[in-house]
Amino acid sequence: MSLEDELLKQRLCRIREIQALGYRPYGGRFDITHAIPEILAGFGAKTADELVPQVGVRIAGRVMTKRLMGKAGFAHLQQNGERLQIYVKRDAVGERDFELFQILDHGDIVGVEGYLFRTRTGELSVHAEKLEFLSKTLLAMPEKWHGLEDVETRYRQRYLDLIANPEVRKVFVTRARIIASLRRQLESRGFVEVETPMMQPIYGGAAARPFVTHHNTLDIDLYLRIAPELYLKRLVVGGLERVYEINRNFRNEGLSKKNNPEFTMLEFYQAYTDYQGLMDFSAELLEQVCRDVTGSAEVEFEGHKLDFSRFRRYSMREAVMEFWEGPNRPRPEEVCHPDWLLHHSDKLTPGEALTDIFERHAEAKLIQPTIIYDYPVESSPLSKNKPEDPAFVERFEIYAAGMEVGNAYTELNDPQEQRRRFEMQLAMRDRGDEEAHQMDGDYVRALAYGMPPTGGEGIGIDRITMIFTGSRTIRDVILFPLLRPEGPIDLIDRLREYDQP
RNA sequence: GGGCGCGUAGCUCAAUUGGCAGAGCAAGUGACUCUUAAUCACUAGGUUGAAGGUUCGAUUCCUUCCGCGCUCACCA
Numbered sequence: 001m002s003l004e005d006e007l008l009k010q011r012l013c014r015i016r017e018i019q020a021l022g023y024r025p026y027g028g029r030f031d032i033t034h035a036i037p038e039i040l041a042g043f044g045a046k047t048a049d050e051l052v053p054q055v056g057v058r059i060a061g062r063v064m065t066k067r068l069m070g071k072a073g074f075a076h077l078q079q080n081g082e083r084l085q086i087y088v089k090r091d092a093v094g095e096r097d098f099e100l101f102q103i104l105d106h107g108d109i110v111g112v113e114g115y116l117f118r119t120r121t122g123e124l125s126v127h128a129e130k131l132e133f134l135s136k137t138l139l140a141m142p143e144k145w146h147g148l149e150d151v152e153t154r155y156r157q158r159y160l161d162l163i164a165n166p167e168v169r170k171v172f173v174t175r176a177r178i179i180a181s182l183r184r185q186l187e188s189r190g191f192v193e194v195e196t197p198m199m200q201p202i203y204g205g206a207a208a209r210p211f212v213t214h215h216n217t218l219d220i221d222l223y224l225r226i227a228p229e230l231y232l233k234r235l236v237v238g239g240l241e242r243v244y245e246i247n248r249n250f251r252n253e254g255l256s257k258k259n260n261p262e263f264t265m266l267e268f269y270q271a272y273t274d275y276q277g278l279m280d281f282s283a284e285l286l287e288q289v290c291r292d293v294t295g296s297a298e299v300e301f302e303g304h305k306l307d308f309s310r311f312r313r314y315s316m317r318e319a320v321m322e323f324w325e326g327p328n329r330p331r332p333e334e335v336c337h338p339d340w341l342l343h344h345s346d347k348l349t350p351g352e353a354l355t356d357i358f359e360r361h362a363e364a365k366l367i368q369p370t371i372i373y374d375y376p377v378e379s380s381p382l383s384k385n386k387p388e389d390p391a392f393v394e395r396f397e398i399y400a401a402g403m404e405v406g407n408a409y410t411e412l413n414d415p416q417e418q419r420r421r422f423e424m425q426l427a428m429r430d431r432g433d434e435e436a437h438q439m440d441g442d443y444v445r446a447l448a449y450g451m452p453p454t455g456g457e458g459i460g461i462d463r464i465t466m467i468f469t470g471s472r473t474i475r476d477v478i479l480f481p482l483l484r485p486e487g488p489i490d491l492i493d494r495l496r497e498y499d500q501p
Numbered sequence: 502g503g504g505c506g507c508g509u510a511g512c513u514c515a516a517u518u519g520g521c522a523g524a525g526c527a528a529g530u531g532a533c534u535c536u537u538a539a540u541c542a543c544u545a546g547g548u549u550g551a552a553g554g555u556u557c558g559a560u561u562c563c564u565u566c567c568g569c570g571c572u573c574a575c576c577a
Contacts, residue, residue, distance in 0.1 A: 072534035143512040253576045404577045
């Protein structure tokens with residue numbers, strides 16, 4: 001019999017002992033007067049004298065440590081990532097509660113009624129007068145000193161990660177604050193939050209391979225969306241002139257430190273502005289997120305201090321010249337010249353070559369928050385051309401920590417030009433490009449009713465969360481990142497074996 | 502999908518050139534009414550990810566498979 005098996009049997013026995021003492025092993029409602037973090041915040045600075053007269057409290061939490069010394073003992077209860085000590089003395093709680101305390105295991109969840117005091121060593125603690133049992137753990141907690149290190153277990157059993165590693169909880173609280181900051185800022189500027197289809201008959205708005213699913217009643221294949229873009233712009237046509245969505249996109253592509261197949265995007269559209277207007281707005285938006293989350297306009301990421309109060313701005317051509325690696329740094333006339341571009345890339349068109357060169361030379365060096373603007377038309381079928389240079393579009397991307405975190409452009413609102421762009425994409429698709437856009441007839445029809453001049457932008461929530469939480473991998477900012485399925489969980493068989501009604 | 506690396510007790514980690522698989526925490530028993538990584542004494546716990554091979558002998562070397570990580574490709 002394995003040790004784990006032995007432990008499970010012991011714990012199942014404990015359930016009967018708990019019942020024999022008159023407690024429910026999986027208890028019910030327990031009204032608390034304070035959450036543990038509230039007690040620490042409200043009373044953490046009070047001296048022993050200031051805790052007189054007695055401050056009565058009812059608290060609840062998970063037993064994380066326990067020190068039993070004959071007829072008294074201490075334990076730390078954890079709630080919402082913070083710990084408070086309780087002192088349980090037989091003379092104070094009575095025989096029955098003390099017997100319960102003696103058989104508590106690490107990981108059990110209990111309620112405690114008592115009063116606040118300071119121990120001889122000065123730690124704020126609850127002097128217990130009554131215990132209630134709330135929930136039994138059947139499995140061993142991770143090691144109390146080192147926590148849970150195994151990355152696979154951390155991702156597969158995130159609940160254990162959250163119990164054992166308080167800093168993990170902070171990452172996800174910060175993620176929620178980032179999203180709240182964005183919502184607050186957008187709402188204050190009159191943006192309306194909407195939800196558009198996740199399941200789409202035609203996928204568009206980005207270049208990516210989709211996931212396919214099937215609807216039985218209609219007997220049609222549907223795609224999980226790769227972007228909400230084309231639906232949000234339909235709404236701008238309909239008069240929702242400031243509109244946004246924060247939701248999941250799905251792309252059937254490889255996994256990496258920066259990519260998870262499902263990820264969260266903010267997309268917003270604002271009528272009557274253009275990409276220049278959005279550059280200023282983006283810088284304000286992200287600086288405010290940084291201030292809301294860190295308290296300043298700077299955040300530390302892998303040894304760099306990223307300053308969100310000063311966005312740098314380069315055109316893509318300027319960036320190639322500025323960040324060129326090696327000798328023969330190109331001159332302005334070279335980065336504009338098709339022959340030079342095609343000579344320095346194996347791509348087939350000057351525009352694709354410029355993008356390729358930019359990605360190879362510059363992208364990883366864009367550590368400080370940076371805006372790169374003016375993209376070649378080839379990779380941007382939904383953006384408006386630059387009037388003075390139709391080979392380029394009014395588009396920019398936001399980089400920070402060497403990652404692309406945002407993408408924005410002046411929206412193409414000419415239906416005739418949009419039809420031509422879609423047909424170019426169809427030609428690329430015929431040549432085998434799976435990621436080329438499909439023709440979206442209804443989207444062109446919507447544009448044909450007239451869409452106001454509009455700027456639109458997408459910001460990768462997971463990636464900015466990485467930056468604002470100092471996370472090296474996207475898996476550390478997604479609660480349940482995609483892993484290969486685990487196979488049968490043998491706990492189920494063992495529970496069945498030991499099941500006694 | 503390619504390359505490289507890792508997988509040892511529930512958890513965190515050791516194990517010399519291929520030579521009896523170990524420690525701390527967690528668990529069990531006992532002592533202890535201000536401890537805090539509680540302490541002290543004793544006890545138990547392993548198909549070294551799986552299968553095969555080389556060898557007198559494999560955690561260690563080889564092959565295949567499984568899982569994870571890094572990286573490249575794909576992709577923002």
